[in-house]
Amino acid sequence: MDDRTLMETAVQAREYSYSPYSNFRVGAALLCADGSVYTGCNMENAAFTPGICAERTAIYKAVSEGKRNFLAIAIAGGPAAAGPGELSLTAPCGVCRQVMREFCDPEAFRIILGTGGEDLQSWLLKDLLPLSFGPENLASGREPGEKKEKEVPGA
Numbered sequence: 750m751d752d753r754t755l756m757e758t759a760v761q762a763r764e765y766s767y768s769p770y771s772n773f774r775v776g777a778a779l780l781c782a783d784g785s786v787y788t789g790c791n792m793e794n795a796a797f798t799p800g801i802c803a804e805r806t807a808i809y810k811a812v813s814e815g816k817r818n819f820l821a822i823a824i825a826g827g828p829a830a831a832g833p834g835e836l837s838l839t840a841p842c843g844v845c846r847q848v849m850r851e852f853c854d855p856e857a858f859r860i861i862l863g864t865g866g867e868d869l870q871s872w873l874l875k876d877l878l879p880l881s882f883g884p885e886n887l888a889s890g891r892e893p894g895e896k897k898e899k900e901v902p903g904a
C-alpha cells in the first residue's frame with residue numbers, strides 16, 4: 750500500500766473519532782509487514798486520563814491480533830469541522846512515539862503526516878524519538894537495533 754492510500758485510510762478512520770471534549774479528531778492507519786492495515790481513532794473520556802490516541806489504538810489492535818512487524822503509520826488529525834485537505838499536520842505525542850519504539854525499528858519505521866490532501870511528510874521514528882530507550886536496553890544479550898522475534902505465525 751502506498752503512502753497516499755495509507756493516509757486516505759487514516760482520514761477515513763478519523764471519522765470514528767470520539768473527541769467531544771477537545772473536538773480534535775485523529776485517525777491513524779498502521780501498515781504491517783504482511784500488508785495488512787490496522788486503523789485507530791482517538792477516544793476521549795469524561796475522566797480525561799482513560800483517553801487514548803489514534804496511533805496507540807491502531808498499534809494495540811494489531812498487537813492484540815498477533816502482529817508485531819510494522820512498516821509505517823499514517824496520521825490524520827484536525828479540528829472536528831476540518832475536512833480532508835484542511836487537516837492540521839498532526840505528529841504523534843510522546844507516549845505514542847514510545848509505544849512505537851517498543852514494536853518498531855527506529856531506523857526503518859516511517860511516520861507519515863499530512864493534511865489529508867496532496868502534501869505528505871515521511872519521518873523515521875529515530876528522527877522523532879532520538880536517543881530513545883527501548884526493549885533492547887532491558888533484554889540481556891540483545892544489542893540495540895538487533896532484530897526482534899518474528900511475527901506470530903498464523904496471525
Ligand SMILES: [Zn+2]
Nearest residue numbers: 802841842845
Ligand atoms: Zn499519542
